[in-house]
Amino acid sequence: MFRLTLVDVSSVSTGLFITGALFILLIFSLLSFGILQMFQRRVRAGWYSFAGAVVSGVAFGLILNEWFV
Template sequence: MTIDDISTISGGLFATGALFILLIFSLLSFGILRMFQQKIRAGWFSFAGAVVSAGAFALILDQWFV
């Protein structure tokens, strides 16, 4: 195993990553919960929100941090 230097990661990148990871996985888990509750339409909307959030995250990373 190697030691990685993470001191070059900016605070903005860390906060953006943490925020979007929480958002995406929250929507995915909420969608799974809604599917188990037999609320299929609300579940698919949550899955769609997770996909849109992942796309927005990729776009923000590409525009601001790359």
């Protein structure tokens, strides 16, 4: 059904890798912090964290589009 093949990642630049790693860490940490805040009944802080994750995702898309495409 699915065939596993090898993918050559040696052509990925260092800058792209570091940018992706930093933004992924930022976005998912903001999402998890927002969920934590919601469980602690700090709703406003939770929504701010979710909004920060969305803004970070948009910024990541814009940076990828501007610098790496």
